Structure formats: structure tokens, C-alpha cells
Amino acid sequence: MALRDRLRRLVQKPGSVDLAPFRAIVDEAGRREDRVRALTDAGLTAEAAALRERDDPAGLCAAGREAARRALGERPYDVQLVGTLALLSGHVAEMATGEGKTLAGALAAAGHALRGRRVHVLSVNDYLARRDAGWMGPLYELLGVSVGWVGQASTPAERRAAYRADVTYAPVSEVGFDLLRDRLATAPGDLVLPEPSVALVDEADSVLVDEAMVPLVLAGAAGDDEADPRYAGLVRRLRPGLHYDTDDEARNVQLTPAGAREVERALGVDLYAAEHLGVLTAVNLALHAEVLLHRDVDYIVRDGAVKLISEARGRVALLQRWPDGLQAAVEAKEALAASPSGEILDSVTVQELIGRYPVRCGMTGTAMAVAGQLTEFYSLEIAVVPPNRPCVRADEPDRLYATSADKEVAIVEEITAAHAAGRPVLVGTGDVAESERLGRRLARAGLGHVVLNAKNDAAEAAIIAEAGGPGAITVSTQMAGRGTDIRLGGGPATAVAGDPPGTSPADAGTTARELVAAAGGLLVIGTGRYHSSRLDDQLRGRSGRQGDPGGSVFFTSLQDDLVTRYAPGERSDAAAGADGRVEDRGAHWIVGHAQRVAEGVDLELHRNTWRYNHLIGLQRRDVLAERDAVLRGDRGDRVMAEDVPGRHAELTAVAGAEAVAEAARQVVLYELDRHWAEHLAYLADLREGIHLRSLGRGLDPLIEFNRDAVPAGKRLLADARASAAAAFGGLTATAGGIDLDAAGLKRPSATWTYLVHDNPFGSLDERTLRGLISLFKPARRPR
Structure with missing residues (x-):
């Protein structure tokens, strides 16, 4: 046993979860496959229903595999079931592009649901939520699990119905917005979102790390800014x-x-x-x-x-x-x-939203690079699931050039050569401008191509479907989270591993696939390193799916934005060749150093922002606990009876106890919401200005922030209660009821939701943290 453990540790990625127990369960599921396959559809549904009464992961895998075969025409690979079990165990499953994360996630969601938990499968956009809910719908139906989906255009009634399902697919932003709207509900019947149970996050690294601190905002009308x-x-x-x-x-x-x-x-x-x-x-x-x-x-x-x-x-x-x-x-x-602007009524970060769920899990193709952050901020471990077929993609070393101009010439030459050989090329660029600039170069070279960027992302699925065709040239901005695979030879893309139902070697697409495979498969070209190595890996991973041949190479230059921004003090005296290419190891080290600095700065910014938001989250928790007691119970009525007993008695004698209780509820809710919005504005101003005070006196900004923010938070509930008592004391009543409008309890005439994009220049504390770049001193540059 000890020897086997040592061998396992040698081949297993450091820090990843041991897959041996999951493989043993999958083996057991395989032994049950013949018995389950003999069941009728009704018998299979009954088999799944029995899992509600017992914890039997092997039974789930066997029933789920057969249900997928019947409903989707797909028999999940063993590694997909390993991914399913990792998700059921509350881990992040790292599965390469094309390995069938969508199906593994659906089986895991069904497993959580059969355990009696309500599951939210959180995606990055409406399209993926709608697509995956519809795509996996027949599978869920056969397993006796209900499914729904929420999109940006969903009505409140449609949202309530979707959230009542066992499994709900939704963009993470829409769940956050529903949470914010619920926090302003004035009647229990207005609530939309159920109590959180399981969050299964697609593209987990993107959502949980890249967008972790993005605030989702609910604003109230205040005119145009x-x-x-x-x-x-x-x-x-x-x-x-x-x-x-x-x-x-x-x-x-x-x-x-x-x-x-x-x-x-x-x-x-x-x-x-x-x-x-x-x-x-x-x-x-x-x-x-x-x-x-x-x-x-x-x-x-x-x-x-x-x-x-x-x-x-x-x-x-x-x-x-x-x-x-x-x-x-x-x-x-x-x-x-000008677009509408207004007072922020409430906000929540993605990290805070996900933190509400008692059970969290996720899936992505690139998790190990941020394993530390997933553990630090979410207590999540990574299960690295091997591919069904070994990856044979050839990843070439970076090609470094002295100037951006030399690099762009070399990129066009590489694309031209691959195209002439009939090889499809996917080029990943850093931004829209670069993608269009490269597109113009390719046009001047007489090369037909398609550009996929933010200006035409509505055509994404159609473009990706043809990107694997012989000689195809696709220029794209970041490929992360696009949810579709590039198939050699072209044709409809899908995220489920294995060929679609009905395909066979004799199909028309086979010839094109063979041509592309013979040419070397899909060639991925990066026009520069991204600020995160994960994004490099996500681009590279578009080639070599399911054992396909393929290759990747990144072209970089010493003038790239990554280098000039994150390694501004680094210089290379190495001579460049006639084509501008630099072979010096030290020059290559500069690019890698710049990327490591960028990743380090991003992590520190995440930590620093979390420290501020953690305090705000604690204060919000106290306010929401009070608000919930008022919304769902009689706390508002009891508090007003204690604080203004005379007026409470007078109003009750005229309008009746029920009307007074409802009036008290609305008054207390209004004042809680108003004071919280004012508190948020105060904290925003405090955080921005605290650095002018702390930096001048050499103090810790966070300590200075807490020094003022903590007492203000402790006063909030008492101040809101005092304001509510004053407002309640001014109410007038008739036999017909209580006039709340006369009390001035006017909520915003309109509300809307949006995400606050990171201020590209940063708040003062973030600008200060950029000084970290100077702290990432080079260890020793190779020569």
C-alpha cells in the first residue's frame, strides 16, 4: 500500500485530489452496467429515484451513464464519471477542452439533486445556460430530475418557476441580481431566489478568480450623470x-x-x-x-x-x-x-455570492494554476482528471522577437505556411484592435480568414463550427469560456466528449478530418503571452482535443504590453537575427518574469479587495438578518410598539392591528434599506479617501478603514430604528387604512442592475499596490 501511494504521488499533480477512490467507484459502476442496461426507461427512472433514499455513487454513475446513452446518444467515458464524482465530492474538476465537462456537470447536478439538494449550475452567459439546460434536459427527465433555466429576459414568474426545479441553469450575474432584488422585497411573496444549497460553477477559474471581486449592483433612479x-x-x-x-x-x-x-x-x-x-x-x-x-x-x-x-x-x-x-x-x-446613473441600493461581489452556498464545486480546463486561490478563498481542492485519450499536441517553445513589427511579420509568415499545407489555424490575440490589425495584414497577403471578436461575437457558434476545416484561418480574441469545441474537418461543435449520435466513419466529414489530421491538425498561434498563464493554456487547449493531432506556438516580443507594464526595468542587450528573432535565454526569461509579476500583482489585488469586502459582508449580514425578521415576521410591529407605544396604540384603534402591522413592516424596511444605501456610499468614499490620510502618516490603510467603518456599521441598525420610529410617529390613519405615501416613504421610481467593471486605473489602494511590481525583483536571470 505504501509503495502504491508513493507511486501515485509521483504521477499525480502536486496539490491535486487523489482520484483512486473515484476510479474504484467507476469500476463498480462498470460491473453494474449490463444489469442497468436491461432496464426499461421506467425502470431506469425508478432506479434513479431509489438513489434519493441511499448514498450510492456507483449506482448514480451506472444509472447516469445509461441515461446519457439513451437520452443523448452519448456513453460517458470513465474519466467523465471520475469528473462527476469529483464534483459530487465538492471539488473543482480540471478537465481538458473536449473532454465532456457539460455532461459530467449534468450528471453531478443530478446526483446532488437526488441527494435532496437544490442545484444551481452557474455559467458565464445566457447562451450557455439556455443551451445546456435544453441539451441535458432529456437526461434529467430520464433520471426523474426537473430542470429549468434563467436568462436576462426571464420574467419574475419564469424565474420563480425555474428556481423551483431540482436543477437550475443560470448566468452567475442573473443569480446575483435576483439576490439583490430580493433584498429590496417588501412582501414575502415577492421573493424569487430560494435558500442556497449547491453551486456548480462552469468555467470555475474564470468566475471564481477573474471575476471574483466584480461587484454586481442594484441602482435606483437619480437622473443621468x-x-x-x-x-x-x-x-x-x-x-x-x-x-x-x-x-x-x-x-x-x-x-x-x-x-x-x-x-x-x-x-x-x-x-x-x-x-x-x-x-x-x-x-x-x-x-x-x-x-x-x-x-x-x-x-x-x-x-x-x-x-x-x-x-x-x-x-x-x-x-x-x-x-x-x-x-x-x-x-x-x-x-x-449619457446612460442612466443613480444611487447604489445594494451590491454583492461574485465571491460573496458563491460563498453563500453551503456546497460549492466547479469545472474548468485550467484550475491548477489558481489552486492556491481556490483553496484560500473558497476552500476548494482540485481534482485533475486525465483525458480519455492522451494529448499528442506539439507545443513549441515561444518565438521571441525584438519588436512588435518583427513579430507580426513572423506571425503572418507562419499562418501562410500552415494555410498552404491545408492546416487550420486559430490565432489568439489580446484585444479587438490587434485582431483587426492582423486581419488587415492577412487580407493584404491574400489569405481568406474570419475574425471573431467583441464586434461579432453573436456569430461565434457558426465561426467556431468551421474553424477546424482544411486551411481555415480564424483570428479570435480570448477563447476562454466560449463553450464550444473546434472539430477537425469542421462541422457543428459540441462540448460533450465523443462523436454526435449518428456519425460514422463513412460520413461526409470524414475526408476533411483526415486531410486536416494528415496536415498536422489544428495549429494554435498566440500573438503574445496573456497576463495569466491560465489564459495561455486555455488558448493552447483548443487544439489536440480527444487525442487529435495539433500544435501550438506563442509569438512574443520585448515590446509587448505585458513586458513594458510588468517588467519595465528589464532590458536585454541580446542581438536579434536578420528576421528580428531573439534566441537569448535571458531575453526569454524577461517575458516569463513579466507574466509571473502580473499574476502576483493580481493575487495581491484580490486579497486586498477581499479584506475590505469581508468587513462590508459582515455588516451586510447583520442588516439582512434584521430585514428578514421584519419581512417574514412581526418584528417591525413589535419594535414600533416598543419605541412609539402611544402612537402605535392610536393607529391600531383607528385602522386595526393588521393594517398597523403592515405599515410598521413597510416603514422599518424602508429605513433599513435607506440607511444601508447611505452606508454603502459612505464606505465607498471612505475607502477611496482613506489612503490620502494613511499614506501621509505611514499607517495601514485597512486599519484606518476599519477604524471608521466598524463604528459606523455598529450604529447603522440603531439609526435605522430611530428613523423608523420617527417616520412611524408621523403616520396618519383612517378607517380605510394608513396613508404611507404621505409619510414620504418613496422608493426609486426605477431600478436596474449592472456590473461595475473594474476601474481600469484602480482605486487609490490598488494604485498603491502596483508598487508591488518593484518588489518582484528578479532572482537570477539565465544567461
Whole structure:
């Protein structure tokens, strides 16, 4: 036994879960397969129903495998069942692209449901939630498990019905928005979201790490936050170096003395006078929008609106916007109408949302790179599930060039050679602008191609379906979370491992597949390293699915944004070849060093943001506990009877106890919600300003934040109760009831939800943390 354990540790990835117990269960399921296959459909459903009474993972695997075979035409591989068992055990299953995560996740969701738990399968967008719920529907039906899905356009009634199902597919943002709306409900019947039980997260690393601290916001109407177009026109005329300077990372910009004088001359104001603080803020926002935010890199303009681009996915970040002032400044820059803005009524981060679920699990193709964060923030371990067939993809070493121009020439040459050989090529670029620039180069070279980016992501499925065809050239921004596979030879894509039902070697697509395989399979080209090695691996993993031949290579340069931003002090004196290529090991080390620094800074930012949000979460928990007692019970009525007994008695004598109890509920709920919204605004201002105080005195910003935030949180409930008592004391009653409108308890006339995109320049604490770059000193560069 000891020898076997030592051997297992040698071949198992460090830090990953031992798969041996799962494999033993799968073996047992295999021994039951013939018996289960002999059952009728009704008998199979009854077999699954019996699992509600006993914990039998082998029985689940056997029944689930047979149900998938009958309902979907797919017999899950053993490794898919291993992934299912990992999810049932509360782990993150790392499964390569094309290995059938969708089916493994569905079987796990059914297993959790058969254990009596309500399961939310959280995806990254509406499309995947709707697709997977419909795709896996026949499987769930055969196992006797109900399924529903929620999308952005779902009505409250449709949401309630979907959440009543055993398994509900939904974008993580929609679940968060439903939670926020429920927190403002004024009657128990208005609630939509049930108590959390199991969260099964698709693309777990993207959701749980990349988007962990993205706030989901519920806002109330307060008019448009328009930016004066004069400021946009003014900063457009300013000259870099003379009127403003940017930092080495191009993440901050500030007026020079000459710039300040030019602005003051144009506006006719003393820019730094206290009474003109608003003008100074507006000018700075306009300057940030003009200089640091770039169209087709940070955002696109579509349908007369600014659409933000997700850095992690290279697609439009649905429902996301920057903080109101910056959003308005970008809209003014582009001469667009201002979008609505208003008071934030409540917010929740993705990390806080997921943390509500007692049971958490997930699946992705790249988890081990963030295993530490998944353990630190979610107490999740990784189960690395091997592929069904060994990966034979050939991953070449990076090709490094001295300049970006040399790199782009080499990329086009590589694509041209692969295309001439009939080999399909997938090119992963960093942003929309780069994808279109490369597209223009390919067009000049006479190469037919398709560009997939945030501007045409609606056509994604059709583009991906043909990306594996002979000689196809597809240029795409980030491939993470696209939910579809690239099949050699082209054809409809699917996320389930194995060929679709009805295919055979004689099918028409076989010839094309053989041609592509003979040419070497899909070639993946990266136009530069991403800020995270996970994103590199996600792009690389699009080739070599299910043992297919394939290859990958990344082209980098010493002028790439990754290098200039995260290793600005590193220089290489190595000579470049005639084509600009650099072979020096030390130069290659610089690129890897820059990526490691970027990953380290991102982790520290995550930790730092979590420390602030943890306190806010604790304060929110106390408020919500009080609110729930008022909403669902008689606490509001009892509190008002204690605080204003005379008025309570008078109102009861006139309007009756029931009407008074309802009035007390509405008054207390209103004041709790109002005080919480004001508290959130106070904390936001406190966090942004605390650094001006702490940095000047050499104090810890977090300690200084807590010094003010903790007492304010402790006063909140008492202040809300006092306000409620005052408002209740002013109520008037008639025999017909109590007039709440006269008391001024007016909630916002409209509410809406959105995600606050990370401020691209960061709050002051984040800007301070960027000093970490200088702390990531190189150990010793290879020569």
C-alpha cells in the first residue's frame, strides 16, 4: 500500500485530489452496467429515484451513464464519471477542452439533486445556460430530475418557476441580481431566489478568480450623470508631455503645471480652488477617458452605446459599466447620450455570492494554476482528471522577437505556411484592435480568414463550427469560456466528449478530418503571452482535443504590453537575427518574469479587495438578518410598539392591528434599506479617501478603514430604528387604512442592475499596490 501511494504521488499533480477512490467507484459502476442496461426507461427512472433514499455513487454513475446513452446518444467515458464524482465530492474538476465537462456537470447536478439538494449550475452567459439546460434536459427527465433555466429576459414568474426545479441553469450575474432584488422585497411573496444549497460553477477559474471581486449592483433612479462635453473637447486638445504625463504603466495620467494653466485659461476658473473641486474631478475623468481608455481595446461602440470588453474573454462584457463618472466621461468622449446613473441600493461581489452556498464545486480546463486561490478563498481542492485519450499536441517553445513589427511579420509568415499545407489555424490575440490589425495584414497577403471578436461575437457558434476545416484561418480574441469545441474537418461543435449520435466513419466529414489530421491538425498561434498563464493554456487547449493531432506556438516580443507594464526595468542587450528573432535565454526569461509579476500583482489585488469586502459582508449580514425578521415576521410591529407605544396604540384603534402591522413592516424596511444605501456610499468614499490620510502618516490603510467603518456599521441598525420610529410617529390613519405615501416613504421610481467593471486605473489602494511590481525583483536571470 505504501509503495502504491508513493507511486501515485509521483504521477499525480502536486496539490491535486487523489482520484483512486473515484476510479474504484467507476469500476463498480462498470460491473453494474449490463444489469442497468436491461432496464426499461421506467425502470431506469425508478432506479434513479431509489438513489434519493441511499448514498450510492456507483449506482448514480451506472444509472447516469445509461441515461446519457439513451437520452443523448452519448456513453460517458470513465474519466467523465471520475469528473462527476469529483464534483459530487465538492471539488473543482480540471478537465481538458473536449473532454465532456457539460455532461459530467449534468450528471453531478443530478446526483446532488437526488441527494435532496437544490442545484444551481452557474455559467458565464445566457447562451450557455439556455443551451445546456435544453441539451441535458432529456437526461434529467430520464433520471426523474426537473430542470429549468434563467436568462436576462426571464420574467419574475419564469424565474420563480425555474428556481423551483431540482436543477437550475443560470448566468452567475442573473443569480446575483435576483439576490439583490430580493433584498429590496417588501412582501414575502415577492421573493424569487430560494435558500442556497449547491453551486456548480462552469468555467470555475474564470468566475471564481477573474471575476471574483466584480461587484454586481442594484441602482435606483437619480437622473443621468452627464459629463459636460466641453471637457471632452478640451482634453482632446492637450498635448502629451507638455500638458499631461502618464506613468510607465500607462495606468494613470495627470496634468502638468502647463496643462493646469491651459485648462484654467480655457475654462476661466482657478482649477484647484475648493469651490471648483467638481470641475477638477470632471477634467481628470475626461483626461483619463481620452488618454487611457482606447476604443476597440477597452471598449467598442455598438448601437449608439459604449460596450465594455472583458479582458479575460475578449468579448462584450454584458451589463458591465465603469463607475458612473468615468462611464459618462467615455460617453462624452464618443459624443453619445449619457446612460442612466443613480444611487447604489445594494451590491454583492461574485465571491460573496458563491460563498453563500453551503456546497460549492466547479469545472474548468485550467484550475491548477489558481489552486492556491481556490483553496484560500473558497476552500476548494482540485481534482485533475486525465483525458480519455492522451494529448499528442506539439507545443513549441515561444518565438521571441525584438519588436512588435518583427513579430507580426513572423506571425503572418507562419499562418501562410500552415494555410498552404491545408492546416487550420486559430490565432489568439489580446484585444479587438490587434485582431483587426492582423486581419488587415492577412487580407493584404491574400489569405481568406474570419475574425471573431467583441464586434461579432453573436456569430461565434457558426465561426467556431468551421474553424477546424482544411486551411481555415480564424483570428479570435480570448477563447476562454466560449463553450464550444473546434472539430477537425469542421462541422457543428459540441462540448460533450465523443462523436454526435449518428456519425460514422463513412460520413461526409470524414475526408476533411483526415486531410486536416494528415496536415498536422489544428495549429494554435498566440500573438503574445496573456497576463495569466491560465489564459495561455486555455488558448493552447483548443487544439489536440480527444487525442487529435495539433500544435501550438506563442509569438512574443520585448515590446509587448505585458513586458513594458510588468517588467519595465528589464532590458536585454541580446542581438536579434536578420528576421528580428531573439534566441537569448535571458531575453526569454524577461517575458516569463513579466507574466509571473502580473499574476502576483493580481493575487495581491484580490486579497486586498477581499479584506475590505469581508468587513462590508459582515455588516451586510447583520442588516439582512434584521430585514428578514421584519419581512417574514412581526418584528417591525413589535419594535414600533416598543419605541412609539402611544402612537402605535392610536393607529391600531383607528385602522386595526393588521393594517398597523403592515405599515410598521413597510416603514422599518424602508429605513433599513435607506440607511444601508447611505452606508454603502459612505464606505465607498471612505475607502477611496482613506489612503490620502494613511499614506501621509505611514499607517495601514485597512486599519484606518476599519477604524471608521466598524463604528459606523455598529450604529447603522440603531439609526435605522430611530428613523423608523420617527417616520412611524408621523403616520396618519383612517378607517380605510394608513396613508404611507404621505409619510414620504418613496422608493426609486426605477431600478436596474449592472456590473461595475473594474476601474481600469484602480482605486487609490490598488494604485498603491502596483508598487508591488518593484518588489518582484528578479532572482537570477539565465544567461
